[in-house]
Amino acid sequence: MASESIDVNPQTLSRYVMTHTKDADLVILMDAIATACKLIATAVKRAGIAQLYGLAGEVNSTGDDQKKLDVMSNEMMTNCLRFSGVCSVLVSEEDEDPIIVGKENAGDFCVAFDPLDGSSNIDCNVSVGTIFSVYKKQKGSSGSVEDILLSGEKVVCAGYCAYSSAVELVFTFKNSDVVCFCLDPSIGEFVRTRAKVMIPADGGKKIYSCNEGNSIHWDKPIKDAVEGFKGAYAARYVGSMVADIHRTLLYGGIYLYPADSKSPKGKLRCLYEGIPMAMIIEQAGGVASTGLFEGKVRRVLDLVPDQIHCKCPIIMGGARDVQRVFDEYEKNGVVCPKL
Numbered sequence: 001m002a003s004e005s006i007d008v009n010p011q012t013l014s015r016y017v018m019t020h021t022k023d024a025d026l027v028i029l030m031d032a033i034a035t036a037c038k039l040i041a042t043a044v045k046r047a048g049i050a051q052l053y054g055l056a057g058e059v060n061s062t063g064d065d066q067k068k069l070d071v072m073s074n075e076m077m078t079n080c081l082r083f084s085g086v087c088s089v090l091v092s093e094e095d096e097d098p099i100i101v102g103k104e105n106a107g108d109f110c111v112a113f114d115p116l117d118g119s120s121n122i123d124c125n126v127s128v129g130t131i132f133s134v135y136k137k138q139k140g141s142s143g144s145v146e147d148i149l150l151s152g153e154k155v156v157c158a159g160y161c162a163y164s165s166a167v168e169l170v171f172t173f174k175n176s177d178v179v180c181f182c183l184d185p186s187i188g189e190f191v192r193t194r195a196k197v198m199i200p201a202d203g204g205k206k207i208y209s210c211n212e213g214n215s216i217h218w219d220k221p222i223k224d225a226v227e228g229f230k231g232a233y234a235a236r237y238v239g240s241m242v243a244d245i246h247r248t249l250l251y252g253g254i255y256l257y258p259a260d261s262k263s264p265k266g267k268l269r270c271l272y273e274g275i276p277m278a279m280i281i282e283q284a285g286g287v288a289s290t291g292l293f294e295g296k297v298r299r300v301l302d303l304v305p306d307q308i309h310c311k312c313p314i315i316m317g318g319a320r321d322v323q324r325v326f327d328e329y330e331k332n333g334v335v336c337p338k339l
Contacts, residue, residue, distance in 0.1 A: 011192040013169070013181050021173065025086045026157070029109050029134065030171075032084035034190050037130055037161040037169060039076040040116065041183065043069060044128060044163045069122055070094055073115035077130065081111055088143030091308045093272060098145045098308055109156075110135040110148040112271040112308070117160075118240025127164040129242025133276035134158070145308060148271065152301030158276035160242050170197065170246065170280065178249070178284040197249060199286040203320030204252015206233040209244050217260035219292065221328035226256070228324060241268065245277050245316065249284055254317030254325070258291045266293070266313030270305045274312040287322040287339060291315045297329060297336045 013034055017027045074094035081087045082099065086107030090099040093114040101107075113132040122128055134157040137147045159171025167183035169190050180194035208229040215223060229235075233253070238244050248255045259266045268274050278288030278300035288300045290313050303312055315325055319339045326336035 007191070010184075010187075010189070013190040013192075016179070016181075016192055020176065025107060025109070028084055028086045029081075029107075029111075030157075032080045032086070033077075033111075033132060033159075033161075034169065036077040036080040036115075037167065037190075038183065038188070039080070040073045040130060040161075041163050041167045043072055043076070044122070070116050070119050073119075073130070077113055077115040087111055088137050088141075089145065089148050091145075091148055091271060093269060093309070096309075098148070100143055103142075106143055108137045110137055110143070112148055112276075114269065114272045117242050117273070118238070121238075121240055126238060127162060127240055127243040129163060129240065129246075130161045131242060131272055131276055132159055133272060133279070148308070149305050151304045152275040152279055152299075155275060155279055155301075158279040160245070160276065160280070162242050162246050164243070168193075168246070170249070172280055172283045174279075176283065178280055197284050199249060199281070199284050199318045200252040201285070202252075203318040206321075207236050207247070207251060207253030208233045208256070208321070209235070209237045209248065209253065210256040210258075211237060211239070214260055214262065217262040218258060219260065221325070221332050221334065222256070222258045222260075222291065224331075225325040225328040228328070229254075229321075241273060241277065245281070248317050249281065249286075252318050252321075254315070254321035256291075256316075256325070257314045259293050259313035263311070266290075266311045268311060268314055270300075270303055270310050270312040271308060274300050274314055275303070275305075277314070277316065281316045286317055287315075287319050289315045289322060289326075289337070291325065292329060292334055297326070297334060299337070 017030045087109045088101050088106045089110035091112040111134050117131050118128040133155050135148050141147050157173050161169045169181045172178040178197040181190035182193045184191045244255050281288045290298050293313050323339050329336050
């Protein structure tokens with residue numbers, strides 16, 4: 001006899017992808033990503049018991065110290081994608097060079113990913129996550145880095161997985177809804193829990209999220225915008241992009257990691273942090289801007305990466321709050337897009 005607490009007709013990840021895309025290779029790809037996320041979730045949960053805290057004694061492609069879980073998560077993600085049979089190019093934050101999949105396993109997809117975002121906080125048990133963007137190999141290409149050095153307009157799927165009190169996989173296909181799947185440990189499957197995620201139309205909760213320790217390096221419009229948020233808004237900053245964006249997506253508010261005098265190109269990686277999160281935020285009804293970057297304000301999705309680990313600044317959230325930042329730019333003579 002079926003219990004009311006047990007879904008006898010769950011909307012699983014594979015079922016959702018096949019129903020909405022009719023693309024068997026995309027089903028295989030998303031299953032491979034889901035398997036990697038399950039493996040990473042298990043490693044994160046057992047990190048203390050398995051003595052996975054601490055440094056691995058190496059640095060990654062961008063000079064950050066690698067944690068033991070960074071290395072393990074990267075191997076999990078890379079292996080699941082490499083042997084899925086549907087990928088040709090892989091780019092990971094943890095690897096300096098792109099991985100070109102051998103012909104015997106190569107497919108049409110190119111995937112850029114941060115296997116364990118926020119891992120600098122892992123030793124104190126802060127929420128972490130995986131971020132990914134998916135491109136399709138260009139027509140006539142046998143698979144090269146040029147297939148992934150494209151603007152966000154070419155992304156076919158973007159998503160992240162948050163490892164916290166629940167394991168949540170959030171993703172969107174191009175021109176489609178943002179959906180959320182939670183890992184049901186009783187059946188070992190990701191099951192849809194949110195059918196159409198949208199940033200609250202009125203802007204939602206009044207929350208601003210940024211690393212104010214960098215404020216001494218910010219330009220005047222950013223300083224003035226953040227100062228304007230104080231008093232009327234609450235400050236919430238985890239320091240794990242997945243956690244901060246997930247909160248912004250569900251609650252509203254604004255997340256900022258702008259370019260500044262210390263990091264004129266920004267701090268976040270374009271291919272596997274900026275672009276995928278921008279696609280999710282925009283398709284959830286929000287705004288994803290670079291702020292003032294290389295002389296003008298532009299959409300993150302319009303950026304064309306010039307190398308696999310290049311960086312970009314980010315101002316993301318609901319139109320209500322991003323407009324307040326744009327207003328400060330315009331007071332200083334900077335032309336901004338109309339929202």
